[in-house]
Amino acid sequence: MLDRFDIIESLHKIFSFERKIYSIMRKDLGSLPAVFPMPVLMIAAYDENGKVNAMNAAWGGICGMDKVVFYLAPDRKTLANIRAKKAFTVALADEDHIKEADFLGIATGNKMPDKFERSGLHAVKSSRVDAPVIEEFPLTMECELLEDTDMYGERRVVGRIVNVIADEKVLDDKGKVDAAKLKPVMFDQFRNGYYAVGEKIAQAWNAGAGLMKK
Numbered sequence: 001m002l003d004r005f006d007i008i009e010s011l012h013k014i015f016s017f018e019r020k021i022y023s024i025m026r027k028d029l030g031s032l033p034a035v036f037p038m039p040v041l042m043i044a045a046y047d048e049n050g051k052v053n054a055m056n057a058a059w060g061g062i063c064g065m066d067k068v069v070f071y072l073a074p075d076r077k078t079l080a081n082i083r084a085k086k087a088f089t090v091a092l093a094d095e096d097h098i099k100e101a102d103f104l105g106i107a108t109g110n111k112m113p114d115k116f117e118r119s120g121l122h123a124v125k126s127s128r129v130d131a132p133v134i135e136e137f138p139l140t141m142e143c144e145l146l147e148d149t150d151m152y153g154e155r156r157v158v159g160r161i162v163n164v165i166a167d168e169k170v171l172d173d174k175g176k177v178d179a180a181k182l183k184p185v186m187f188d189q190f191r192n193g194y195y196a197v198g199e200k201i202a203q204a205w206n207a208g209a210g211l212m213k214k
Contacts, residue, residue, distance in 0.1 A: 033059075037186030037195065040093035040101055041070060044123065044132045045081035052116045052123045052132045053081050056093070056105030058187040059154075066161045068141055071154040077109030079148075079155055086145040087129035088159060091137035095183040095196055097121070100136070102194070128162045138167040138182055 039061065044054040055078045060070025068090055072079045082088045093101035100119045107115045116123070123132035129142045143159030150156070170181040179197055186195045 033189050036188055036190065038189055040185045040187050042091040042093050042101060042104065042134060042137055043070065043078055043088055044134055045078055045088040046085050046130065046132060047081045048084050053078050053109045054104050054116055054134060056101055063158060067158055068143060068161055069156065069158045071151065071156055074155050082145055082157065083148060085130045087131040088143050089126060089131045089133055089140050090143060091134050091140040092182065092184045094138055095185060097136050098185055098194055133165060138170045139177060140165045
């Protein structure tokens, strides 16, 4: 019959074995931007001559109830336009226009003056800010430039959201944006893939509410 010391030693061996297995199953990947999903933001602005330029950016998001932020390389043509006009728009790329959205991330306006025209997309002037609204994308934020600062070699751009324009086809019966109808595209930084948004699995501020009662 095992005494308690034998039992403790046996348990120690079991836990040591489990830790080894756990270590084998995990691998260090080094320092990388391991966040998923990332949005596919379509940023558009006019240049000093009123010509439309647009780009695809993933490093961005919301930084306040009426503020949007994104990070751009200092040499971006779109960044120069934003500085010139102090305004821009941010649209969410959708499944129906992924080819055009990807093209705007591949091509650069610094080397391709007709970049936007080649995309086949169309734009109209915003009635609220001095920036273009790309008609094909179903949801667009019209923004005023608030900040343009250096952040570890990138430019951190912050805009105030003046208004949001949404196509009626992506709204629910209460007038709110329905993600299933919007069909936004997500970016995968691990393997550079685009992904569609899956089905709704729970309601925020509700799914875990039952645990508050324990």
